[in-house]
Amino acid sequence: MPHLSLFLSNLIALLSNYKSQSSFDSKSKPSDLQLHIKFDNNISCATAEMGRAPCCDKNGLKKGPWTTEEDALLVDYMQKHGPGNWRNLPKNAGLERCGKSCRLRWTNYLRPDIKRGRFSFEEEETIIQLHSILGNKWSAIAARLPGRTDNEIKNYWNTHIRKRLLKMGIDPVTHAPRIDLLDLSSILSSYMCNNPAAALLNLSSLLSSTQQQQPLVNPELLRLATNLLSIKHENPELCSQNYNLHDQNQLCNSQQQNSQVLPSLQSHDQLQNLIQGDFSVDVAKMKQLMQVINAEGYSPNMTNFNCPTVSQENMVPSNFGADHETAVCQPSYVPCTTSSDPTNVPDLPENYFQSLNYNRSSDFSFDSVMSTPYSSPTGLNSSGTYINSSTEDEKESYCSDWWKFEIPESALDINDIM
DNA sequence: AAACGCCGCAACCGCCGAGGT
DNA sequence: AACCTCGGCGGTTGCGGCGTT
Structure with missing residues (x-):
């Protein structure tokens, strides 16, 4: 008109x-x-207001938590009329709410296809992997997770995943290992819990992080870590499952006092050399490291074990959609079951290690990121094992030892993202 | 039992882009 | 071309629940 x-x-x-x-x-x-x-x-x-207009006139409109009556009104209206014209919806539905509030309530909570409940392990894998690619594009991430809203994913990221990554010494923004974020105690804890492979995983994360111009690894820190490996080897009885952190710290302190007790074994010398080298741990060195560990009998399968390996800077584009040429180097975190058996490490395809060797100088393509095989036994929509199906502590333990994030192909279609 | 602090999540806020006029 | 509406998005807030002291 x-x-x-x-x-x-x-x-x-x-x-x-x-x-x-x-x-x-x-x-x-x-x-x-x-x-x-x-x-x-x-x-x-x-x-009533020039410039940016409010979504609606807020005068007299209710705010805050929704009541069941309001929910019922909204659901009833949506079932009859469907979504659309949110501005008129409150009036037509008999709600004293802002249209925007109605839309959010519907999309984030009342929508019938919303999957309530805890995130499955597969979902968490997908979130982290997609975040490493897309950044805080929650809606894009949510589009790959049926039944999950961007708000839910965002909250879950901020309250769970982000903290866990920080605890692991991984920058939740860049997904790059960072020593200044690392909770060293988690390394020691992993190690002392008869899981030296996990400790090595964390250690290798430190090593791989040194690709940046300024080495992030404090040599003293690494010396301590390698000392611990030595202790483990020479005093396996010290490393029982029930070894608590307090004792670990004491042991740690005593070793520092004994000081500079460098590993005497050749393998540990090799490890030390690796650590004290040029801090440029590439795939070959990582393999060498694994062979050393393997030779020490820590894990017969270690050659198949793949640590986060970054050949160049860990780069994650914030403007992924705008610049596809931007290099992306992201670690792959391998979650495994918590096990006292150090040999319980995942078998992965031989080429898996290679697939992680992203090199900025080489042509980056989506394929290199997406080539990561999906080995999860269950699909995204399956009733997969919920990571916090048990206690939160168990979940934390479960998730902090081994990490690998892989994307189910069904959940990631590059064309869709583009 | 009360006080306090922490945490998780629903909801809100402000900004932005697409599309329409 | 300018302006507006609408819906979407990411960041932030605030409240309730829970654990600890």
């Missing part, structure tokens, strides 16, 4: 003048002017 538009335009101009002359503050209590123009609630919200 053109005449209405013209009328509104004139009204806007009028209001604009009025506003400038009377220092009208749209955020203050409702003024006579606002009440005056409320001939149509849907129009007033846009016209």
